[in-house]
Amino acid sequence: xxxERKIYRSSDRVIAGVCGGxxxxxxxxxxxxxxxxxxxxxxxxxxxFILYIIAWLIVPRKY
Numbered sequence: 001x002x003x004e005r006k007i008y009r010s011s012d013r014v015i016a017g018v019c020g021g022x023x024x025x026x027x028x029x030x031x032x033x034x035x036x037x038x039x040x041x042x043x044x045x046x047x048x049f050i051l052y053i054i055a056w057l058i059v060p061r062k063y
Contacts (some may be wrong), residue, residue, distance in 0.1 A: 008062035016056040 010020030012030055019037050023030040041048030 007059055009056075009059050011062070016052075017061070018052055018055045018059060021059060021062075 005025065007025045008021050009017035010024050011017065012020040014034065019033045020030045023033040037048060
């Protein structure tokens with residue numbers, strides 16, 4: 001049996017659940033992931049916004 005883990009968008013969502021899904025995958029606090037994402041977005045001239053949109057389109061929802 002495979003013990004393969006996959007990343008999904010979380011139901012613990014603020015916008016699309018991408019940061020919540022990353023937090024669940026790495027077993028971290030979603031607030032911490034959101035703060036790191038916000039810091040990354042602001043310090044890289046908002047390129048994190050584009051990455052979030054791409055992740056929103058690529059990462060599947062958990063049903």
